[in-house]
Amino acid sequence: AAKDGGRGRFHFYAPDLHSDAEERRQMEEDLRDAVSNGGLELYYQPVVQTATEKITGFEALLRWNHPEHGWISPSRFIPIAEDTGLIAPIGEWALRTACQDLSRWPENVRVAVNVSPLQFANPSLPVIVTNALASSQVAAERLELEITESVFLNDDEGTDQMFKSLKAIGVRLALDDFGTGYSSLGYLRSAPFDKIKIDQSFVRGATQPGSRNGAIIASIVSLAEALGMETTAEGVETLDELDLVRMLGCSHVQGYIYERPLSSMNAAARLSTGLMAIAQGPRSARAAR
Ligand code: C2E
Ligand code: MG
Ligand code: MG
Ligand code: MG
DSSP: OOOOOOTTOOTTSOTTOOSHHHHHHHHHHHHHHHHHTTOEEEEEEEEEETTTOOEEEEEEEEEEEETTTEEEOHHHHHHHHHHHSTHHHHHHHHHHHHHHHHHTSOTTOEEEEEOOHHHHTOTTHHHHHHHHHHHHTOOGGGEEEEEEGGGGSSOSHHHHHHHHHHHHHTOEEEEEEETSSSOOTTHHHHOOOSEEEEOHHHHTTTTSTTOSHHHHHHHHHHHHHHTTOEEEEOOOOSHHHHHHHHHTTOSEEOSTTTOOOBOHHHHHHHHHTOGGGGGHHHHHHHHHO
């Protein structure tokens, strides 16, 4: 029978499959197919600088259009990719594809690619990154790698060495989903991040009376500034949220208020219509309010 939609259950998978285990196995097989037959796509969500409302870059986000089940969210299939080792070919494909797309876009535009903890633990990641940059002839500083706090769970020399190797290549590093993990602040002392991404759970509800989220965002911003890092507020959906995170000093904003993730073709079109065009949406909405 169809599952009732608990998180992590693939209830949209065929009802004739009898167990979660079977559904999962089927999904794994389909994912393997998608990886080898070009069934995955990268979408690009604009990252906007608050001061100028210009697009400074995009975050690359995986999309899987399943032949029967339609779009499947990365928060569903990434965990399976991690359990099965498929994350290695998927992650490498994402890095190469993002660099290829980036090579066709203006030089002042960056792309951020999510890197899973398993990729980060793989000593060949620096070689994979170097090759992706070289084969599309993209400057290293145009590529940003997004890493979550969970890489610090194994706080060993490998982690330290990986940061050094990646910085030596010249790529930028962003700390994703900040504030949602279990790690201490200690790692900010030595890890060479260029940017902290403030998780959308802090943005959500921040405009409600009595919310403590604004105070938390403000303190993350001042911490980041003191350490010379930029901040992106994630998941900004409303004008009130946009006004608030600007007032609190976030240097960048990402969210549906500006744009949803776009196909690479639409991302390119968005760039060619002029970077400032993005300011029209929210601003004119504001004027009309
Ligand atoms: P993330 O890296 O934190 O990405 C941000 C997520 O927030 C994306 O979800 C994005 O579509 C969504 N988002 C952006 N603006 C808004 C908004 O205004 N409102 C709301 N409600 N959501 C917004 P998405 O694309 O479903 O990706 C989910 C997660 O899957 C990502 O979270 C990331 O952890 C993972 N992921 C996606 N692509 C990749 C990839 O290429 N490699 C790896 N390892 N993980 C990926
Ligand atoms: Mg991310
Ligand atoms: Mg995030
Ligand atoms: Mg996330």
